[in-house]
Amino acid sequence: MGRQYPLTCDNNSLAGAVSQRACVYSGARVVLNPVTDAVHLVHGPIGCAGYTWDIRGAKSSGVETNRSSFSTDMKEIDVIFGGEKKLSNAIDELVGLYHPPVIFVYSTCIVGIIGDDLEAICKTASQNHNIPILPVKSEGFKGNKSDGYKAACDALKKLIKRPQKEVAGEKKPEVSPEVRNPKINILGDFNVAGDVWLIKPLFEQMGIEVIVSMTGDSTAKSISRAAEADLNLVQCSGSMTYLAKWMQKEYEIPYMSASFFGIEDISIALRKTAEYFGSKEMKKKVEEILETETNRIMPEISRVRERVKGKRAAIYMGGPAKALTLIKGFAELCMEVVIIGTQTGQKEDYEQISYSVRNGTVIVDDANPLELAELLVKQEADLMVAGVKERFIAYKLGIAFCDFNHDRVVEFEGFDGFVNFAREVDASINSPVWKTVRQRTLKPETMKPERATIKERISGEPREPEFLHRKLDKVTENQAFGEASR
Amino acid sequence: MTKRSYATVNPCIMCQPMGSALAFKGIENTMVLYHGSQGCSTYMRLQLAHHFREPVDIASSSLSEKGAVYGGRENLKKGLRNVINRYNPKVIGVATTCLAETIGDDVPAIIREFKEEEGIGNDPEKDIIIIPVSTPSYGESHVSGYIKALEAVVRRFAESHGEERAVKNPNGKLNLIPVESLSPPDVRELKEILEATAGNYIFLPDISETFDAPLSDNLPKIAQGGTPLSEIADMPNSRASFGLGIVSKNLALEYLKESYGMPGYSVPIPIGLSKTDTFFMELVNILGCPIPEKYQKERGRLLDAMVDVHKYLYGVKAAVYGDPDMVFSLTTFMLELGMDPVLVATGSKSRDFGMMIGQIFGEIRPELAPVVLDGIDFDSLNDAVSNCSPEILIGNSNGRYIAKARGIPLVRVGLPIHDRVGAQRILTVGYRGALELLDRITNTILEATDTFTAPVQAEPAAYDGLRFERNV
Numbered sequence: 001m002g003r004q005y006p007l008t009c010d011n012n013s014l015a016g017a018v019s020q021r022a023c024v025y026s027g028a029r030v031v032l033n034p035v036t037d038a039v040h041l042v043h044g045p046i047g048c049a050g051y052t053w054d055i056r057g058a059k060s061s062g063v064e065t066n067r068s069s070f071s072t073d074m075k076e077i078d079v080i081f082g083g084e085k086k087l088s089n090a091i092d093e094l095v096g097l098y099h100p101p102v103i104f105v106y107s108t109c110i111v112g113i114i115g116d117d118l119e120a121i122c123k124t125a126s127q128n129h130n131i132p133i134l135p136v137k138s139e140g141f142k143g144n145k146s147d148g149y150k151a152a153c154d155a156l157k158k159l160i161k162r163p164q165k166e167v168a169g170e171k172k173p174e175v176s177p178e179v180r181n182p183k184i185n186i187l188g189d190f191n192v193a194g195d196v197w198l199i200k201p202l203f204e205q206m207g208i209e210v211i212v213s214m215t216g217d218s219t220a221k222s223i224s225r226a227a228e229a230d231l232n233l234v235q236c237s238g239s240m241t242y243l244a245k246w247m248q249k250e251y252e253i254p255y256m257s258a259s260f261f262g263i264e265d266i267s268i269a270l271r272k273t274a275e276y277f278g279s280k281e282m283k284k285k286v287e288e289i290l291e292t293e294t295n296r297i298m299p300e301i302s303r304v305r306e307r308v309k310g311k312r313a314a315i316y317m318g319g320p321a322k323a324l325t326l327i328k329g330f331a332e333l334c335m336e337v338v339i340i341g342t343q344t345g346q347k348e349d350y351e352q353i354s355y356s357v358r359n360g361t362v363i364v365d366d367a368n369p370l371e372l373a374e375l376l377v378k379q380e381a382d383l384m385v386a387g388v389k390e391r392f393i394a395y396k397l398g399i400a401f402c403d404f405n406h407d408r409v410v411e412f413e414g415f416d417g418f419v420n421f422a423r424e425v426d427a428s429i430n431s432p433v434w435k436t437v438r439q440r441t442l443k444p445e446t447m448k449p450e451r452a453t454i455k456e457r458i459s460g461e462p463r464e465p466e467f468l469h470r471k472l473d474k475v476t477e478n479q480a481f482g483e484a485s486r
Numbered sequence: 487m488t489k490r491s492y493a494t495v496n497p498c499i500m501c502q503p504m505g506s507a508l509a510f511k512g513i514e515n516t517m518v519l520y521h522g523s524q525g526c527s528t529y530m531r532l533q534l535a536h537h538f539r540e541p542v543d544i545a546s547s548s549l550s551e552k553g554a555v556y557g558g559r560e561n562l563k564k565g566l567r568n569v570i571n572r573y574n575p576k577v578i579g580v581a582t583t584c585l586a587e588t589i590g591d592d593v594p595a596i597i598r599e600f601k602e603e604e605g606i607g608n609d610p611e612k613d614i615i616i617i618p619v620s621t622p623s624y625g626e627s628h629v630s631g632y633i634k635a636l637e638a639v640v641r642r643f644a645e646s647h648g649e650e651r652a653v654k655n656p657n658g659k660l661n662l663i664p665v666e667s668l669s670p671p672d673v674r675e676l677k678e679i680l681e682a683t684a685g686n687y688i689f690l691p692d693i694s695e696t697f698d699a700p701l702s703d704n705l706p707k708i709a710q711g712g713t714p715l716s717e718i719a720d721m722p723n724s725r726a727s728f729g730l731g732i733v734s735k736n737l738a739l740e741y742l743k744e745s746y747g748m749p750g751y752s753v754p755i756p757i758g759l760s761k762t763d764t765f766f767m768e769l770v771n772i773l774g775c776p777i778p779e780k781y782q783k784e785r786g787r788l789l790d791a792m793v794d795v796h797k798y799l800y801g802v803k804a805a806v807y808g809d810p811d812m813v814f815s816l817t818t819f820m821l822e823l824g825m826d827p828v829l830v831a832t833g834s835k836s837r838d839f840g841m842m843i844g845q846i847f848g849e850i851r852p853e854l855a856p857v858v859l860d861g862i863d864f865d866s867l868n869d870a871v872s873n874c875s876p877e878i879l880i881g882n883s884n885g886r887y888i889a890k891a892r893g894i895p896l897v898r899v900g901l902p903i904h905d906r907v908g909a910q911r912i913l914t915v916g917y918r919g920a921l922e923l924l925d926r927i928t929n930t931i932l933e934a935t936d937t938f939t940a941p942v943q944a945e946p947a948a949y950d951g952l953r954f955e956r957n958v
Binding site: 012013014015016017018019020021022023024025026041044045046047048049050051052053055067068069070071072073074075076078079086089090092093094097108109110112113114140141142143144368369370373388389391392393396397398437440441 | 492495496501504522528535542543545550562567568569573583585701703887
């Protein structure tokens with residue numbers, strides 16, 4: 001091994017690069033959009049709202065206000081004279097029409113330039129309508145996606161209410177939490193394809209109430225109760241650690257990182273939670289759950305494992321948490337990870353990643369499509385896990401693809417989710433289409449003569465010609481083929 | 487919901503830079519760079535990748551806070567340099583976003599400076615061509631972005647001939663310039679028609695390969711295909727320009743008309759029988775050639791099919807929405823088929839749209855009274871749909887919420903179509919396109935009304951007694 005160069009990350013993308021990253025607004029929108037009963041009002045020109053209209057598969061068990069796209073559709077005249085009036089009128093209008101319990105007002109690039117006072121407008125509107133109307137400071141150019149996460153968390157902070165008893169001056173009891181009904185929040189799970197609905201029951205079986213999952217399938221009401229929790233489990237660390245730290249400081253709620261993807265990580269998450277609450281009964285229950293569930297899905301996992309083991313996976317995700325947990329997931333399927341990269345990883349994340357992969361794995365930050373394509377070929381990947389934009393690069397190269405992003409339509413979390421994941425990996429890697437696309441131009445001279453094909457058909461499995469020669473003497477062979485071709 | 491005046495709910499348009507990419511991507515060896523923040527390029531790439539199912543590379547000047555305060559000059563230059571180094575394009579289309587426009591960057595001046603610094607000359611043969619186009623998101627829509635980008639391209643190449651505006655080497659060709667993005671097979675179909683009639687033609691922009699690339703042995707950095715640069719440069723020498731689309735103004739065609747005195751004819755996008763007829767008639771008039779036998783036969787097959795399905799389609803109430811010119815031609819076709827387009831809408835703001843749609847109704851079915859709307863969002867379309875109660879929706883994927891809520895089918899045409907496969911293969915133009923569309927509309931209606939596939943077939947109660955008797 002030659003000299004080691006530290007990987008640089010958390011920089012802004014290079015100008016002119018075709019980065020897979022997005023902007024501050026996109027970070028904020030991704031995090032907040034799953035709040036189901038909120039009106040998500042984008043203050044800016046039409047594009048920002050249009051391109052984010054219902055593009056994420058976060059499911060709701062109730063209302064679906066979040067699936068509509070609201071915008072002030074700023075025009076040139078608003079840019080010149082300011083968009084404040086239009087914004088406050090739009091808020092009034094939407095409150096009258098939709099009666100939402102909360103409105104998130106996102107600022108976009110030009111709002112940051114022309115200087116509309118979002119805070120003042122939101123404050124006045126909040127007072128007028130008596131609902132929280134929260135500014136989300138997400139001017140696209142003011143940082144990167146991670147800054148958007150932070151802006152989203154800042155808005156969520158304002159929704160979380162101080163629990164009643166504390167207001168009354170009662171300090172939280174210092175006793176171990178096992179005496180009461182334990183309550184948790186899951187931070188950084190967006191209920192894509194219904195993920196949360198496979199996780200919540202596990203905790204409920206353990207006797208734990210999940211107050212809210214932020215922000216998957218959450219509502220203004222459930223978020224407001226978040227401070228009643230005894231513990232926060234943080235899944236998407238990139239977006240939610242900030243909020244968890246704040247809740248720890250503000251409400252003395254500790255947090256632990258957790259992942260609900262893959263048998264190993266789910267087991268760790270449940271055991272750690274039980275360990276935290278310290279109840280023997282709960283620990284016993286966890287072992288029961290793990291045993292039953294693992295036994296239930298293991299036959300299917302083993303079946304898939306046989307079909308995919310040794311295959312080489314490339315991971316390119318938005319955040320580092322998903323990347324890390326995927327490494328373990330692939331290990332459970334006996335697959336190798338040959339490329340791993342993220343859009344927004346920090347230095348510590350990459351260090352952690354480097355411990356969890358073997359030598360020879362390429363680690364990248366903020367890769368562009370050309371780099372990704374080169375790496376996929378060089379590392380001989382069989383499968384890529386990423387988002388939609390990368391999908392077609394993989395396809396063009398003849399490499400299988402699995403969408404682990406917010407666009408997917410099947411759950412990947414929890415036990416059944418892992419089965420779904422394994423099946424999807426199997427379906428994509430083992431599709432005969434990859435063999436077919438290896439030959440991209442029809443070259444008559446390289447085609448096997450029709451006879452050879454028939455030969456294979458007769459002997460069942462395709463076999464080496466030598467093998468056939470040993471079994472059949474030349475005459476019978478020819479006769480056999482003569483028969484078949486007639 | 488009810489009438490709104492300030493908030494837009496579920497937009498029916500995309501922004502201008504998106505349209506510019508649709509135009510630039512139809513030019514040989516061209517990269518697109520958005521001068522603005524990172525998100526614009528990511529979002530629009532996502533949108534286009536969803537629709538065409540192809541890798542879509544669009545670079546960004548990645549304007550940061552510093553750039554926004556002090557101007558984006560350095561970012562843009564750095565961006566151009568990087569794009570040239572990595573992609574080695576012949577042309578770079580630089581589209582501005584709302585951020586770049588609002589901070590007031592003088593993009594053409596920055597590009598001039600950049601070219602001087604890098605020693606890039608004006609020789610179209612060997613020098614890289616950088617084409618700026620002003621496309622802030624707060625102006626109009628993706629349709630205008632498309633039209634503006636095409637004009638910028640034609641103008642830039644024409645100007646490389648020098649200052650004097652005169653036709654130098656008449657090439658006898660016909661320019662074909664649409665005002666709205668057509669699908670790859672649409673472009674292929676039109677090129678085939680031109681091949682069979684004009685022979686010599688220039689089609690701008692040609693996305694037939696770039697957005698519908700075959701799997702080939704290598705993955706080129708820039709998708710192959712597109713209108714060759716030599717042809718774009720040759721456009722001022724053509725005998726005439728043919729514009730597709732009459733609702734929106736065809737700026738590239740107007741430019742050639744004004745600057746070169748080139749005859750320009752605009753016809754509706756050839757969707758449906760009469761609009762394809764118009765297209766052929768104009769073509770024949772300009773060229774003085776006969777209509778090839780092949781298309782007479784295709785036309786005959788379309789007529790045959792129209793007769794076959796006329797009973798299924800007569801009086802079927804439909805709502806159609808999308809880009810103005812496409813909607814205009816689609817509406818005409820539906821009227822020809824005997825359908826009743828009760829609701830005709832476009833997301834673009836257009837003064838002429840309502841008037842033109844009204845005219846078409848007057849010509850074909852004056853007794854019908856449609857609701858015609860422009861500048862709509864999908865929420866107001868939803869209101870209109872609930873008033874007009876159409877039995878079928880025709881438009882892009884974003885109407886699926888309305889279709890689902892009302893329990894009526896949606897025939898997908900236009901852009902974006904991201905919830906079904908094959909968006910990049912939908913043919914609507916020409917007689918063949920009309921046939922395919924007709925089949926899809928009819929079959930959708932048949933599927934929705936087919937009682938044979940209903941889950942339970944109940945026998946009328948009156949027969950119950952008889953059966954009882956027989957069993958005994």
